[in-house]
Amino acid sequence: MVVTTPGVHAFRLVAVTAALTVLFALINPMPASAHIVGTGGSATNIQTRLTAIRPAVPTVAVTLGLGGQWVRVTNQGAAEVVILGYRGDPFLRLFRNQVQVNQLSATATETGLTPGSPAPGNPAAGRSAAGGLTAGGPTAGGPTAGGPTAGGKTAEPRWVRSSDGDSATWADARIGPQPASQQASGPWQLPLLVDGQQVTAVGTWDLIPPPSPWPWVAVLVLLTAAVAAIGWMRDWNRPMAAVVTVGILAFVAHVLGTGFAPQQSGPLIGWVGVGLVVAFALLVGVVSTVSTLRRSESAPDRAVTVGAIILLLAATDLSVLWNSQLPFPGPGALDRGLTVIFYAAALGLIVAGIRLVRVVKSSRIQPGRTTG
Structure with a gap:
């Protein structure tokens, strides 16, 4: 034995x-x-606050992780919510109970989000389900902002399904101090398009000793x-x-x-x-x-x-x-x-x-x- x-x-x-x-x-x-x-x-010395959503819209909510380690945008009834990236490019979209990523967005690559298969029922380029224009479509002033093309112009966003649900969560470098920053506090902004309307989530960050x-x-x-x-x-x-x-x-x-x-x-x-x-x-x-x-x-x-x-x-x-x-x-x-x-x-x-x-x-x- x-x-x-x-x-x-x-x-x-x-x-x-x-x-x-x-x-x-x-x-x-x-x-x-x-x-x-x-x-x-994880514990941090950075304190982040969401101070307002301008203009105030009841169909979108923004949640911050501790110290801005992540941010979550939740669709609370809008037909379409588009999150704009670091260069104003359409980055993420909350549409038809899906989280979709723009394959042409440089921000998607920089944040480490990996697109999945093409999203079913993708509407005509540049148009939302409500019939308005999205960030990937023509704006009031000119070209689209989906991503660069061989001709130097911008392309329509190529939306692919990332996951199901009405919330997108990711780590965003805009929420908090930049790596080389010597400041002890500052503002941050997160631009959105809610059913074609420009909306901005704004807040502040502070270094707390x-x-x-x-x-x-x-x-x-x-x-x-x-x-x-x-x-x-x-x-x-x-x-x-x-x-x-x-x-x-x-x-x-x-x-x-x-x-x-x-x-x-x-x-x-x-x-x-x-x-x-x-x-x-x-x-x-x-x-x-x-x-x-x-x-x-x-x-x-x-x-x-x-x-x-x-x-x-x-x-x-x-x-x-x-x-x-x-x-x-x-x-x-x-x-x-x-x-x-x-x-x-x-x-x-x-x-x-x-x-x-x-x-x-x-x-x-x-x-x-x-x-x-």
């Missing part, structure tokens, strides 16, 4: 968790620097050392169970908070992702806590597993310590405090668990020794 040690079980569970985390990241679209556990965006991270780092180091010391205690079961419980609850509160931030993939998908992560974390925490209180031989391995799982799921969330704008609805200090608690619990549990695994292993070997 093959005997599998508790350490091997822990390693396998961590490996499975890592694979699930990567899979979740692949199926859940978000910026590379964003949270693994949600699509609210972050608080000093060093007090939080000091607390993190001290708490990590205190948790790690459990591995050298004779009666370690209850303290370790308490740390697992507190660490998991702090992590769950942090993750639930990210769900209230604007979600890049939409509220429904965002909350589904948050719910899955919360349920998984609670399940792992309960199993580890019960195992520890029962003084199970596998308890130290499970403590290591809990620590590794928290670190894998939290990903880069430690960046809340040195950024001012957080994807969290409450005070920034609360989210930073929660983050310090679950990171300290995770790191300390890994150290304490490894130490106790060795103790358990050595106590298992001890009775087998012979005396002279």
Whole structure:
């Protein structure tokens, strides 16, 4: 019979968790620097605001991600909404419950949007379903703006289906400071055509200095050392169970908070992702806590597993310590405090668990020794 040690079980569970985390990241679209556990965006020092839609129209809505990391335009009843690109070119279109991309738009290439198959029912070039002129058709003053042609003139837009739905979401360089900008604040604009009417979403961006991270780092180091010391205690079961419980609850509160931030993939998908992560974390925490209180031989391995799982799921969330704008609805200090608690619990549990695994292993070997 093959005997599998508790350490091997822990390693396998961590490996499975890592694979699930990567899979979740692949199926859940978000910026590379964003949270693994949600699509609210990563912490930043840029604060963006939408101040107005001019003229005000009830048939279109604009939503900004944290720090302008993404922008979403939603059609709320217009026959056609066209988003203009960086050079005034027709870039995206919301039409007949589809998100369509102009293949001739340079902005589509620069923003990384990949067009799909040709959109069915594409109206005559330059005309909307309402019979008016779109950005790709002739304007009051002259040529079209779909894209360049061999003759130097502009071409009609070539709309292709990107996805179904009434909302388009993408990362737009106009929402926020330019890379070489030295300014601490500024305006932004996003031009649209709503049923042929020129509409502009306007707002502002500001660089908000972050608080000093060093007090939080000091607390993190001290708490990590205190948790790690459990591995050298004779009666370690209850303290370790308490740390697992507190660490998991702090992590769950942090993750639930990210769900209230604007979600890049939409509220429904965002909350589904948050719910899955919360349920998984609670399940792992309960199993580890019960195992520890029962003084199970596998308890130290499970403590290591809990620590590794928290670190894998939290990903880069430690960046809340040195950024001012957080994807969290409450005070920034609360989210930073929660983050310090679950990171300290995770790191300390890994150290304490490894130490106790060795103790358990050595106590298992001890009775087998012979005396002279």
